[in-house]
Amino acid sequence: xxxxxxxxxxxxxxxxxxxxxxxxxxxxxxxxxxxxxxxxxxxxxxxxxxxxxxxxxxxxxxxxxxxxxxxxxxxxxxxxxxxxxxxxxxxxxxxxxxxxxxxxxxxxxxxxxxx
Amino acid sequence: xxxxxxxxxxxxxxxxxxxxxxxxxxxxxxxxxxxxxxxxxxxxxxxxxxxxxxxxxxxxxxxxxxxxxxxxxxxxxxxxxxxxxxxxxxxxxxxxxxxxxxxxxxxxxxxxxxxxx
Numbered sequence: 001x002x003x004x005x006x007x008x009x010x011x012x013x014x015x016x017x018x019x020x021x022x023x024x025x026x027x028x029x030x031x032x033x034x035x036x037x038x039x040x041x042x043x044x045x046x047x048x049x050x051x052x053x054x055x056x057x058x059x060x061x062x063x064x065x066x067x068x069x070x071x072x073x074x075x076x077x078x079x080x081x082x083x084x085x086x087x088x089x090x091x092x093x094x095x096x097x098x099x100x101x102x103x104x105x106x107x108x109x110x111x112x113x114x115x
Numbered sequence: 116x117x118x119x120x121x122x123x124x125x126x127x128x129x130x131x132x133x134x135x136x137x138x139x140x141x142x143x144x145x146x147x148x149x150x151x152x153x154x155x156x157x158x159x160x161x162x163x164x165x166x167x168x169x170x171x172x173x174x175x176x177x178x179x180x181x182x183x184x185x186x187x188x189x190x191x192x193x194x195x196x197x198x199x200x201x202x203x204x205x206x207x208x209x210x211x212x213x214x215x216x217x218x219x220x221x222x223x224x225x226x227x228x229x230x231x232x
Binding site for chain 1: 119121123146147149150151156158159160161166173204206209210219220221222223224225
């Protein structure tokens with residue numbers, strides 16, 4: 001499967017635990033984006049990364065959330081001390097290059113549930 | 116503040132007829148627009164896009180129209196097929212800087228298209 005791979009597909013955490021969401025971009029893509037979708041809402045941009053660099057994190061909550069895209073391995077979205085309001089679907093997208101004309105291709109998401 | 120608005124949460128169209136999905140935006144800095152299709156439990160799939168220098172882009176059964184002065188775009192699907200039943204998201208982007216470098220997309224809330232047999 002050459003598409004964007006996200007894992008796990010479903011993740012259940014208790015309040016106060018940490019959640020780690022992984023994203024492997026499409027082959028040849030070096031630009032990664034993370035989005036969050038709440039029920040009945042559209043996708044909300046969180047962060048845009050290139051290898052080893054955070055380019056734009058204007059949509060990231062200021063606390064508890066962090067993202068990385070190391071030189072080797074998948075991109076990770078990390079949520080510390082999760083709360084009920086973090087329950088959502090988290091989607092990762094990748095693109096071949098920079099610019100809106102390079103379509104973003106999405107993974108199937110991670111559904112995070114906080115007990 | 117919803118910068119991209121899809122005012123119809125759902126739309127029902129008979130198979131074989133034309134489906135028209137609408138989208139309005141408020142941010143005049145948006146200069147690139149995309150439509151995505153999403154099935155339940157899957158990620159959005161890119162359908163078609165349009166740059167603000169154009170007013171129409173066509174790809175098979177899908178055509179996107181852009182009216183910059185009205186800050187309005189629409190997606191036409193003709194003829195509509197049962198497999199077109201899905202949620203359709205309108206998204207917009209604003210390129211910035213000399214090197215371009217659009218960041219995240221701004222999405223509408225989606226329109227659930229139902230194709231009736």
